[in-house]
Amino acid sequence: MSKVHANKAKTQSYLDRYMEGVGKRNPGEPEFVQAVFEVASTIFPFIADKPIYHEMQILERMAEPERVISFRVPWTDDKGNIRTNRGWRVQFNSAIGPYKGGIRFHPSVNQSILKFLGFEQTFKNSLTGLPMGGGKGGANFNPKGKSDLEVMRFCQSFVTELYRHIGEDTDIPAGDIGVGGREIGFMFGQYKRITNRFVGVLTGKGLEFGGSKMRTEATGYGAVFYLENMLKHHGEGLEDKTVLISGSGNVATYAAEKAIHLGAKPLTMSDSSGFIHCAQGFTEEQVNWIKELKEVRRGRIHEAADEFNNITFHKGERPWGVEGNCIIPSATQNEVSGKDAESLIKNGTSYVAEAANMPCEQEAIDAFMQANIKFGPAKAVNAGGVGVSGLEMSQNSARIAWEEDHLRELLENMMRDIHASCVEYGSEGGGTVNYLKGANIAGFVKVADAMLSYGHV
Numbered sequence: 001m002s003k004v005h006a007n008k009a010k011t012q013s014y015l016d017r018y019m020e021g022v023g024k025r026n027p028g029e030p031e032f033v034q035a036v037f038e039v040a041s042t043i044f045p046f047i048a049d050k051p052i053y054h055e056m057q058i059l060e061r062m063a064e065p066e067r068v069i070s071f072r073v074p075w076t077d078d079k080g081n082i083r084t085n086r087g088w089r090v091q092f093n094s095a096i097g098p099y100k101g102g103i104r105f106h107p108s109v110n111q112s113i114l115k116f117l118g119f120e121q122t123f124k125n126s127l128t129g130l131p132m133g134g135g136k137g138g139a140n141f142n143p144k145g146k147s148d149l150e151v152m153r154f155c156q157s158f159v160t161e162l163y164r165h166i167g168e169d170t171d172i173p174a175g176d177i178g179v180g181g182r183e184i185g186f187m188f189g190q191y192k193r194i195t196n197r198f199v200g201v202l203t204g205k206g207l208e209f210g211g212s213k214m215r216t217e218a219t220g221y222g223a224v225f226y227l228e229n230m231l232k233h234h235g236e237g238l239e240d241k242t243v244l245i246s247g248s249g250n251v252a253t254y255a256a257e258k259a260i261h262l263g264a265k266p267l268t269m270s271d272s273s274g275f276i277h278c279a280q281g282f283t284e285e286q287v288n289w290i291k292e293l294k295e296v297r298r299g300r301i302h303e304a305a306d307e308f309n310n311i312t313f314h315k316g317e318r319p320w321g322v323e324g325n326c327i328i329p330s331a332t333q334n335e336v337s338g339k340d341a342e343s344l345i346k347n348g349t350s351y352v353a354e355a356a357n358m359p360c361e362q363e364a365i366d367a368f369m370q371a372n373i374k375f376g377p378a379k380a381v382n383a384g385g386v387g388v389s390g391l392e393m394s395q396n397s398a399r400i401a402w403e404e405d406h407l408r409e410l411l412e413n414m415m416r417d418i419h420a421s422c423v424e425y426g427s428e429g430g431g432t433v434n435y436l437k438g439a440n441i442a443g444f445v446k447v448a449d450a451m452l453s454y455g456h457v
């Protein structure tokens with residue numbers, strides 16, 4: 001066996017043993033194990049000739065959250081029934097700054113999903129270049145079909161426990177699926193009431209009470225800026241590119257809007273009931289209508305097909321059977337399967353920008369890589385959201401508010417720099433960039449080196 005082959009075999013056996021341990025220590029947590037595998041499979045080859053990371057057990061420590069808090073959230077519905085949900089905050093890694101990451105309200109939320117999201121967040125936050133550690137939280141609460149008052153009572157009860165674990169220098173939550181401006185307002189109001197302090201403890205706040213301009217747009221816009229950087233790096237542009245988008249929430253609608261601004265044609269959007277398709281590409285007016293439908297009226301996506309006669313609705317389906325040059329999955333985890341990937345590849349898709357967290361299953365990622373599709377991983381593509389949250393924290397600390405143009409420029413520069421870091425660590429010769437490897441390593445190095453400095457903590 002050649003030396004190169006022997007080294008590869010040794011690295012593979014380290015990875016296998018490591019993953020066996022992660023699997024044993026986290027039974028019943030498949031999403032978390034999947035996320036650790038995705039990172040570890042690119043980090044092990046990188047640290048093969050850097051024994052200090054092995055000796056100091058850096059990857060073992062990184063796969064263990066610093067703290068997981070789980071708590072009861074009792075609340076009363078409009079009929080006077082007492083309801084009970086479970087809430088969590090996973091404080092994953094504070095090596096490079098206070099814990100930072102969103103709160104998700106969705107019936108599917110469990111500890112595995114929040115651990116995967118907190119783990120991913122650690123690398124993502126590192127990639128932004130800002131001093132933020134990784135965290136995530138949420139509850140298995142379904143806001144769908146609940147009245148504003150029910151959502152308010154739930155948020156207040158959630159924060160009545162959460163407030164003691166968070167703080168502007170400790171842990172700064174934000175929004176995520178099911179948690180938008182309305183919920184952040186309710187939570188911030190309750191935090192302020194309990195603590196009698198007006199501080200930047202949550203991000204994504206309303207502009208009237210410390211929110212940052214560009215935060216609402218940041219994740220979707222940032223994802224499109226990243227995709228544009230990927231295209232430019234390969235000598236192409238967004239102009240006239242057809243783009244398949246899933247989801248119709250915060251990330252999806254702003255991704256569609258920015259894609260239109262930059263000359264691309266978003267053809268699809270979706271929600272959990274199916275997808276809508278517009279062969280000519282949505283107009284900005286249609287995207288604004290969908291924003292209003294989902295954010296204000298809290299309706300279902302098929303209503304867009306009832307309203308506009310060039311839009312069709314496909315019940316129970318995902319958009320991945322449509323032909324498109326690029327895809328921006330922006331709904332939820334594991335929404336692109338290996339089979340979906342095969343169909344996209346056959347239909348000529350050549351760029352994938354993951355705007356949701358872990359939307360592609362491992363089989364899909366493998367298929368994209370094998371077919372030489374340019375694959376932008378979530379922790380890089382959607383980092384603009386937490387990036388502008390970091391800028392909201394800076395504005396809150398200094399008690400100032402920056403202008404929109406300035407923030408847009410900072411976001412664009414941040415996405416350009418994240419793309420450049422991924423290229424730096426992910427170049428594999430012959431012009432090929434492994435963005436997944438690049439993002440993982442670039443995010444890893446800073447956190448790992450900070451952990452080395454701290455000794456055994």
Ligand code: NDP
Nearest residue numbers: 176177178219247248249250251271272331332356357385
């Ligand atoms: P929203 O709640 O605003 O929107 C979520 C969208 O995804 C909705 O259209 C929802 O449809 C759809 N969706 C949710 N679950 C499923 C499912 N199981 N199957 C199909 N569709 C589903 O969330 P965001 O736009 O904020 O978040 C979307 C993704 O982006 C998530 O992965 C999130 O973690 C990630 N992200 C968000 C950031 C942000 O700043 N908001 C930052 C970084 C990442 P329905 O209305 O039917 O539920």
